[in-house]
Amino acid sequence: MTAPLPVTLPPLRGELLSSWISRHANFYGVTPLTMLRHGLPDATSLGPIDLSLTKVHANQIAGMFGASPKLVHGLSFAGVPKVAHRFIAKSPMQRCARCTPSVAGPLPILRSGLQGWRITCPHCGEPYMNKTSSGGDWALARYRAAARRGETLLHNHAERGVETWLPPLEIARLLLMRRIPWRPPRDGDLWRYRLLGAIVPDFDDLLTKDSAFTFSPKHPILPLHIRPALLAGVAIIDHAGPPMLRMLQGHMMGDNKNRFVMATDHLVTPAIEWGPPQQMQLI
Ligand SMILES: [Zn+2]
Structure with missing residues (x-):
């Protein structure tokens, strides 16, 4: 058993475990890895x-820190379901100007700064601000209320394990599927469009204007100014239930239609015919 450190710093509200360890490393003048290896x-x-x-x-x-294991666990993302890992960024994507703590040494990282489903600060409720101005905020303003509901659904699923008829993080991944899996010889634009555009038509417009970011069901974190579209789509499907999935099946084509149908048909048709849900490889 490692002896507790002589001096420990309390974790900040919402701080990430690695950030807390790094601040101790800074305090003791060692590298973060050396600090971790102490424990x-x-x-x-x-x-x-x-x-x-x-x-x-x-x-x-x-x-090592003379703290409770529960506290340490709560600073990490160890409790979130595996499907949420794709929605957690490797470095901070957003900061709240009001809640960024001022402490000596490296800027602390809060867990909420990495969460790709957030559009507001969980500590004070303020909307996160874009680093660069773009048309997304304006175009998506009418989806704001639905987006906030979607944010809550994703948060409750990822952080509190709340069960719904279709896990909100899975809905988000389905909505990012391409409607058509190959580039057709004519009508080059259709290939770029995602299923989300069938529910939030402004999403396809934003895509056409801004193709500088990459995303997919495997990399589902959208830039902050476009994220409300995905969150609103999740809220709309969650509220509408399985009939909307049946409608969306009609918007898919080719192999991607087959993938979508296999991933969702157990919800659309009686379970007795289809058995348990299948984990599909979404592309
Ligand atoms: Zn805040």
């Missing part, structure tokens, strides 16, 4: 600790 001698990098913290790790780190 976990076999650790090879600090990066994975936030997502893959085990119970044993949490106990050891808690011992």
Whole structure:
């Protein structure tokens, strides 16, 4: 058992585990990895600790800081479902001007800064601000209320394990599927369009104007100014229920239609015919 450090710094509200460890490293004048190894001698990098913290790790780190394992676990993302991992960025994408703490040393990282489903600060409720101005805010203003509902659905699923008829993080991934899996010889634009455009038509317009970002069901984190479209789509489907999935099946083509139907038909038709849901590879 590692002896507790002589001086420990309290975690900030909503702070990420690796950020807390890094602030101690700064305080003691060592590298963050050296700091982590004080508690976990076999650790090879600090990066994975936030997502893959085990119970044993949490106990050891808690011992090093003289804290409870529950507190350490709560600073990490170890409790979020696997499907949420894709929605967690590797570095902060957003900061709240009001809640960014002023402390000595490196700027702390809050868990909410990495959450690709957030458009508002969970601590004070303020909307996150875009780093660069764009037309997204204006074009998507009428989806604001639905987007806030979608944000709450995704948050409750990722952070509180709340079950719904179709997990909101899965809905988000389905909505980012291409409607057509190949580039057709004519009508080149259709290939770019995502299923989300069938529910939030402004999404396709924004895509046409701004193609500088990449995303897919595998990389579902959208830039902040376009994120409300996806969140609104999730809220609309969650509210409408399975009949809307049946309608959306009609918007898909080719192999992607087959993938979508296989991923959703157990919800659209009686379970007795289809059995348990299948994990599909979405492209
Ligand atoms: Zn805030």
